[in-house]
Amino acid sequence: MFPMPSAIKPTTIQIGEIVRHPVVMLGMVLLGGTLGALTPGSAPWLSALSTLYLSLIQMAAFPFVILAVYFGVQRLPSVPDAGKLLLRLVLMALLAMLLCTVIGALVAGLTSAGSHLSAAQVAELGKLALDSEPGFAMAMRGREAEVAAWNVSALVPDNLFGVLAYGPAPAVLVGVLCFGAAVAVQAPARANALGAIFEGIYRALESLVHRFNTLLPLAAFVLAGAATATAGMETILLLGGFLLAFLAAALLVCAMALGVICWRLKKAPWPVLLALREPITVCLFSPVATAAVPGFIQVMSGQLGFNRALVELCTPIAPVFLKAGEAMYFSMLAIFIANLYHHPLAAADVALICVLSWTAALWSVGIPGVKSLVLGTFVMASLGLPLEAVLPVFLLVEVLCEGPRNLLSLLISSALIALVADGLYINFGQVSEAWQPATLKLVFSRKQMMLFFVLASIALAGVFCAGVGFGLYAAS
16 A cells, blocks of 8 residues: 555745735836836836826825824823933934935945046036936026025924915924824813724725735836936936945945844844835835835834834834935935045045035925935035036936935834834734735646746747847848
């Protein structure tokens, strides 16, 4: 008698985990970038598709951020010494922004960003700057300079309903903080009905953001194609040294933030990184920082166990007020321009660049999008460097730095929460309130998987042979 073979255990594949894997996302970005480089004429319709996606995700994510801040304020009275904690968070956030400027300047100096360009490449960069049409007017003096002027209404609203309808993000969040504080001091019986209504909306928006994030691979493909088609491969290659240096500096600071979280939790880096993998992926490949906020809230409070009140209050406002990425960007931009024009920098000049970049980053609160890049002239003016000569080119590639900048803000805010949290504010028994997605599961036997791979290999071989045959026919 021979033993009966054991039952073949089927392989379970979750589609959601595959399509949002960082490797798949990077492949989609490379494919989209290749499409944009090969078809520059596709920039208008790719930009239209990317704008449509950004509008949809912003439609769901920004109201979710508002309600997250509201519930964070409601839960804050349960945290002992909440005022002192918030003050420590603000002070450490300012120090973190200053540290980002220093790290950015050091990385730009060590990599000699800007000095690697030859005279021909500098001339080509100037030609690209002259040929580009950014669609805005800029001047160091005169009425045009008022475009980037700081306005107190960007932070302090005078009407809650008006700012919710027409106001910028900083004013909206400040208004929500004031409204949430006013509700928090009311008797619980009076606020329960309002809280129940907001809770339902909060969960619905959380579910909607997660569902929009399932389209992120396609969105990353379209966004990368639109960026390369608009900027052109020549611009990306000329500024490749700056982009790589900025990415290296951002990854260094992100690694430091993850190290702080691991140190506070007394865990190895790999489990923490696996827990944060999905929100980090969303943050890197989506230019809308608020799209990653639900994931960070769920992981930081539900899986890593940090106090939910601190997480819900600090995580949503970090991309708006914690301008660590902008501070690093301004300092690296100044070093790049100085190297480009062979302007020698002493230690005092680098220190001045760091301070001015930190100031410009604070100034950029309330100035959305690429308009904040104009504040780089504030840093350059102290060194006598003409940023206006290459600013149109940097505006074309600025979108490529949006993901790392958003990731810096969210990871640094998570690290700051970990720093102020001691044993009193870490609750590993905390019940997660996260939305649980309905995943699509495909179950295959080993025989079916082998048949799939054989058929896929035959199809790819056929496409390859057809391409070779067409190439030989065209060559003849």
